[in-house]
Amino acid sequence: MPKIYLGPAGVPHSSKKRNTIDGIRTVKELGLNAMEVEFVQGVRMSPESAEEAGKVAKELGVRLSVHAPYFINLCSEEREKVEASKKRLLDAADRAERMGADTIAIHIAFYGKKSPEECYQIVKSELGATVDTARSMGIKNVKFGVETMAKDSAFGTLDEVISISKEIKGVVPYIDWAHTFARQGGKIDYGEIIDRLIKELGLSHINSHFESLVYRNGKYVDEHLPIDNNSPPFEPLAREILKRDISITLICESPELERDALKMKKILEDLGYKF
Structure with a gap:
């Protein structure tokens, strides 16, 4: 039987106070068991x-993960931007370690003027050095999750995130199902992706985001919608998860945060899963 951790990206809308601790308590009260702590505008x-x-979180049995700041680009032409990006990653990793979060979701780089292959080698070098620094700082447990990205200009195809995870110890994919769906032209085979992560990386736990995306000018773009838009649909993913004995976190990044997380929970329960 799989082990599923499900919850919102950030403090639930229904939380009385807008802070992380109250957010974690609200998650528990809602009957959910995961939350991603959002440092997207900076580690404050x-x-x-x-x-x-x-x-x-430990007392309540809520599994935490963290989203690193958006202002990260390890392939920037400007050295000071790369160094600032690494500092933000280390700050996020430090807080994640202190709160017992297992993984950080990272928008790692844009190709810019470089080819994807050139950018890959730079990311490998800079991220590898960052992970080494984190370990030397005593950050032992947190994994650096390179997120799959929707935009063609961003580092983050499924192949890239799997490959970089093979090369750097402590790096894992952070699968955004909708981003991957968009990057693959509106197609996704959930089962195939899960099987690749297990077979190629031997992952004991999969970290992921779920939401729907806007369709504009003939393609899916990285603007988040409620999951009822079915772009991509959630139920086929639920079915593929339940076919396998895996551990997975599903973080809902829909604008409807906990409302959609609870819809995802109901779909899984209707298919026979017990939270």
Whole structure:
């Protein structure tokens, strides 16, 4: 039987107070069991607050992950931007470690003027150095999750994130199902992706995002919609998960946060899963 962790990207809309600890408590009250802590606009949480959030999450059985700041580009032409990106990654990793989060979701790079192959080698070098620095700082447990990206200009095809995870210890894919669906021209084979992650990387846990995307000018673009839009559909993913004995986190990145997470929960329960 799979083990499924399901929850919102950030503090639920229904949380009375807009802070991480109350968000974790609300997640538990809603009957969900995961939350991604959003540092997308910067790491504005003290080390002490991260430790406190971790204690509450552990007590309540809520699995945490973290989203690193958006302002990261390891393939920037400007050296100071690369260094600033690495600093943001280390700050996110430090807080993630303190709160007992297992993985950071990272929008790692844009190709810019470089070819995808050139960018790949740069990401490999810079991210490898960042992971080494994190370990030397005592950040032992957090994994660096390279997210699959929707835009053709971004580092983050499924092949790229699997390949980089093979090359750097402590790096894993962070699968955004909708981004991958968009990147593959509106097609996705969930079962094939899950099987690749297990077979090629031997993952004991899969971290992922789920939402629907806007369709505009003949293609899917990275603007998030509620999951009822079925772009891509959730139920086929639920079915593929339930066919396998895997551990997976599903973070709902729909604008409807917990409402859609609860819809995802109901779909899984209707298919026979017990949370």
